Amino acid sequence: MTDKEIILTKQGLKKVEDELDELKTVKRKEVAEKIKQALAFGDISENSEYDEAKNEQAQVEERIAKLEMILRKARVVDESEISKDVVSIGSTVKVVDLEFDEEVEYTIVGSAEADPYELKISNESPVGKALIGGKVGEIVEVQIPDGVTKYKILEIKIQ
Structure with a gap:
């Protein structure tokens, strides 16, 4: 290990x-x-x-x-270190998938805690990596097998 x-x-x-x-x-x-x-x-x-x-x-x-x-x-993760201004581990992020015009809310967690069924995504996943450091209003691009998908960050919350 x-x-x-x-x-x-x-x-x-x-x-x-x-x-x-x-x-x-x-x-x-x-x-x-x-x-x-x-x-x-x-x-x-x-x-x-x-x-x-x-x-x-x-x-x-x-x-x-x-x-x-x-x-x-x-x-x-120390909750006092989690900002509502920037996406980080521990943040809950509401985004809109610009291709499908669908809103979804992800919680960014470490890989050991990731659970796609609960919309908890790893900071190491493609979407998690793209969202980390993002701010409300920004558009992030995520490399996926079919090309690139874009998400607009609508809201950042602390769990």
Whole structure:
């Protein structure tokens, strides 16, 4: 793994901490119980319940390790440093896609926190990179596979 710092908003940090807590306190116990029940069936050489529970245990432990690594490398964005004048990590930006005349509101976050379904885009994504540093009224160009698309920044808010 790289030693690159991982940028998180306060909400992103809380989400990681909550998931880690859930995995350690609840999920580990559930998986241990499944393994215990599967062992009660006897011969583990042909015990699919045991194999399934061990695979689930491996996935839980892998996710715990990943979340712990994120927390070790995390830098939380200081909300007092977020400006309403310039797009930065932690900003929520309302833009209009000039090609399709559609308004959309993105929250710019670090890559570990990105979730396109929640319109949280990474500062490292093409749209995120283009918006960072932009101001209300500016038009930014984003290189996409089909060419270039343009967004006009309508509003900048803090989450």
